Amino acid sequence: MIDLAVPPGLVLVLGAFLLPLVKDRVRDGLILGLPLLSLLLVWLIADGSHASVNFLDYRLAPVDSTVAGRLFATVFSLMAFAGGLYGLRQARTTELVAAFVYAGSAIGVTFAGDLITLFMFWEIMALGSTVVIWCGGTETAYRASFRYLLIHLLGGVVLMVGIIGHIAQTGEITFTAMRPDNLADALILAGFLVNAGAPPLSAWIADAYPEASPSGAVFLSAFTTKTAVYALLVGFAGTEILVWIGLYMVFYGILYALLENDMRRILAYSIVNQVGFMVTAIGIGTAMALNGAAAHAFAHIIYKALLLMSAGSVLMMTGKRKCTDLGGLFQSMPVTAFHGIVGALAISAFPFTSGFVSKSLETQAAADGGLVIVWFLLMAASAGVFLHAGIKFPWFVFFQKDSGLRPPDPPANLRWAMGLFSFLCIAIGLIPQALYALLPYPVDYQPYTVSHLVSQFQLLLFAGFAFFAMLSLMRRTLTISLDLDWFYRRFFKEIVAEFTLKTSEARKELEANSIRKLRLFVANLYEHHGPQGVLARTSPTGIVVLWVAVLLGVNLLLYYIE
Amino acid sequence: MNESVHWLYRQRNRPWLWVFLIAVLALALLPEWFVHHHPHFADQGVTADGGWGFYAWYGFLTCAGMVILAKVLGIFLKRKDSYYDD
Numbered sequence: 102m103i104d105l106a107v108p109p110g111l112v113l114v115l116g117a118f119l120l121p122l123v124k125d126r127v128r129d130g131l132i133l134g135l136p137l138l139s140l141l142l143v144w145l146i147a148d149g150s151h152a153s154v155n156f157l158d159y160r161l162a163p164v165d166s167t168v169a170g171r172l173f174a175t176v177f178s179l180m181a182f183a184g185g186l187y188g189l190r191q192a193r194t195t196e197l198v199a200a201f202v203y204a205g206s207a208i209g210v211t212f213a214g215d216l217i218t219l220f221m222f223w224e225i226m227a228l229g230s231t232v233v234i235w236c237g238g239t240e241t242a243y244r245a246s247f248r249y250l251l252i253h254l255l256g257g258v259v260l261m262v263g264i265i266g267h268i269a270q271t272g273e274i275t276f277t278a279m280r281p282d283n284l285a286d287a288l289i290l291a292g293f294l295v296n297a298g299a300p301p302l303s304a305w306i307a308d309a310y311p312e313a314s315p316s317g318a319v320f321l322s323a324f325t326t327k328t329a330v331y332a333l334l335v336g337f338a339g340t341e342i343l344v345w346i347g348l349y350m351v352f353y354g355i356l357y358a359l360l361e362n363d364m365r366r367i368l369a370y371s372i373v374n375q376v377g378f379m380v381t382a383i384g385i386g387t388a389m390a391l392n393g394a395a396a397h398a399f400a401h402i403i404y405k406a407l408l409l410m411s412a413g414s415v416l417m418m419t420g421k422r423k424c425t426d427l428g429g430l431f432q433s434m435p436v437t438a439f440h441g442i443v444g445a446l447a448i449s450a451f452p453f454t455s456g457f458v459s460k461s462l463e464t465q466a467a468a469d470g471g472l473v474i475v476w477f478l479l480m481a482a483s484a485g486v487f488l489h490a491g492i493k494f495p496w497f498v499f500f501q502k503d504s505g506l507r508p509p510d511p512p513a514n515l516r517w518a519m520g521l522f523s524f525l526c527i528a529i530g531l532i533p534q535a536l537y538a539l540l541p542y543p544v545d546y547q548p549y550t551v552s553h554l555v556s557q558f559q560l561l562l563f564a565g566f567a568f569f570a571m572l573s574l575m576r577r578t579l580t581i582s583l584d585l586d587w588f589y590r591r592f593f594k595e596i597v598a599e600f601t602l603k604t605s606e607a608r609k610e611l612e613a614n615s616i617r618k619l620r621l622f623v624a625n626l627y628e629h630h631g632p633q634g635v636l637a638r639t640s641p642t643g644i645v646v647l648w649v650a651v652l653l654g655v656n657l658l659l660y661y662i663e
Numbered sequence: 664m665n666e667s668v669h670w671l672y673r674q675r676n677r678p679w680l681w682v683f684l685i686a687v688l689a690l691a692l693l694p695e696w697f698v699h700h701h702p703h704f705a706d707q708g709v710t711a712d713g714g715w716g717f718y719a720w721y722g723f724l725t726c727a728g729m730v731i732l733a734k735v736l737g738i739f740l741k742r743k744d745s746y747y748d749d
Contacts, residue, residue, distance in 0.1 A: 352729075355729055355733075356729065356732060356733045356736055359729065359730065359733035360733050360736065360737050360740065360741065362744065363744075423744075429669075429672070432669055468703040468704070471704060471706070471707060473704050473707055473709050476703060476704070477712075480712075480718075480721060480725075481721070481725035481729075484721070484722040484725050484726050485725065485726060485729050487726075488726045488729060488730070500671070503668075503669075503672055551694075551698055552698055552699075552700050552701070555691075555694045555695075555698050555700075555718075556700060556717075556718040557718075558691050559691050559692065559716070559718040559719040559722065560718040560719070560721065560722040561722065562687060562688055562691045562719075562722075563688065563691075563718075563719045563720070563722040563723040563726075564722040564723065564725075564726040565684075566684065566688055566723060567722070567723050567726035567727045567730065568726065568730075569684065570727075571727060571730045571731075574730055574731070574734050575730065578741065579743065579744050580737075580741040580742060580743060580744055581741070581742055581743075581744045581746060581747075582736075582737070582740040582741055582742070583739075583740045583741075583742060584740075590747055591747070
């Protein structure tokens with residue numbers, strides 16, 4: 102353990118800018134080495150605050166190591182490593198630089214001991230991730246990245262106002278547990294929730310992430326939402342409203358994923374679903390529930406990245422992203438299919454995978470807390486996860502009807518990245534104690550009981566049965582589903598268009614009116630001063646002489662009268 | 664039948680896949696005769712989750728419900744995927 106004054110995240114943030122300067126082996130070494138170096142630092146730094154920087158009138162604590170922070174920083178570093186390996190040869194350098202800045206600032210958040218540091222890293226994350234989406238390289242990606250940036254700048258402003266209010270009220274900048282019973286802390290909560298994909302702003306995840314490149318989507322799936330989970334875990338554990346927000350997210354994710362046709366958008370909706378479980382657990386707020394949220398976040402980052410790596414490989418090798426165009430790929434892409442299925446089993450919490458040992462902490466916490474409705478809803482949602490992600494994704498991509506496509510498996514570095522995360526999904530499932538040892542509170546829970554195994558197998562297998570029994574109801578269509586983003590993508594746009602139309606009509610009328618008046622004025626002028634105008638006539642000399650004579654006469658007359 | 668077609672896609676194997684699925688489901692229900700599930704909320708008078716085969720029927724019915732709900736929502740929410748394209 103060392104007394105280090107550099108936030109481990111900065112290694113990635115600053116190191117990223119070396120990437121454009123180097124080539125070949127050195128570049129590979131940096132891409133794989135920087136995340137490992139950051140991981141090393143995460144584990145070398147002892148608990149507690151290690152550096153203080155003066156900023157305005159405040160003392161910032163940018164290197165504050167906690168158990169929960171270290172857990173998240175660990176999985177963020179692992180994610181940067183695997184993502185780097187996945188995009189080693191294929192991703193553009195710009196994308197990798199942005200992704201490392203993004204990953205590094207996420208790690209920065211987990212080491213932030215104060216709200217100002219947290220906010221600064223929070224905003225760098227928004228910028229980094231926007232560039233990652235933009236690197237998708239298409240016109241749609243460019244547009245999506247702008248919508249994404251606008252949402253996050255909005256969330257950032259809400260968070261900033263909250264933080265300023267919090268500091269003004271308490272004079273404290275330390276990032277600790279808060280209660281959203283005053284406006285400032287409620288705004289901080291709202292700012293965190295925007296990044297978690299909570300309602301009403303959930304649509305940005307499914308809007309933006311699927312437009313990124315194959316490797317870009319893998320990076321994006323990990324950091325923004327899970328940093329929000331970390332921030333909620335530290336700041337708002339036990340806030341009851343989070344239970345209901347989380348449950349909404351859980352079912353929102355399932356229903357929209359069931360309707361979706363784009364394979365990576367299915368997985369994006371599934372992120373909202375999974376984060377919903379974590380938010381619910383944070384709302385429950387017991388030690389068991391918070392352990393569950395942290396463990397689930399850790400496991401989720403790995404299996405969701407694995408699923409997106411598998412989908413990204415399919416996209417890269419076929420150029421197709423819609424379920425209606427895919428199918429039968431297990432025949433020529435067996436490795437990709439295998440890893441996709443491992444990820445699908447893990448997200449469904451199949452026994453002997455990481456999902457089983459992490460998500461069950463959350464449902465157990467609901468049971469222990471006597472929360473009947475929450476528990477029943479979470480069980481239904483667990484079955485629903487298998488439905489919308491566990492079966493739907495592999496079935497429609499790798500099986501269903503044979504599309505006739507026969508692409509080979511992706512290049513070696515992509516297969517290695519998938520292999521690493523597949524291994525972790527299974528390893529955590531088999532040796533849960535290794536993960537439990539990293540959790541914020543001591544764990545007294547045994548996931549492998551006969552009753553739990555039997556009930557989980559039954560729940561999932563019969564959910565699968567429902568899927569196949571009702572397959573005809575789930576025929577894929579070439580559609581998208583409307584969401585609340587309709588308001589900012591359509592409604593306001595139409596209103597603005599209508600406004601433009603109406604104002605242009607009004608302007609036209611105004612213009613016609615002015616022209617008419619001008620014409621009238623000119624006509625008037627012409628009538629009086631024109632060639633025939635009464636004021637423009639030339640008078641004969643005789644009349645003028647007569648008038649002069651009259652004037653002189655009047656003058657003479659006046660003279661005599663006097 | 665063309666033998667180069669993968670066995671999963673051969674028409675004559677279809678019924679066997681269903682038989683296999685149903686056998687797996689039956690296997691999953693088998694332990695219900697030996698394993699007793701403790702209801703989590705007995706103190707609140709809710710014992711449904713301790714009943715025979717609870718997880719099986721609950722998983723099936725909730726999933727069927729979600730599929731139908733999604734179908735109904737789809738009537739209102741689905742649009743052509745070029746909806747937002749300018």
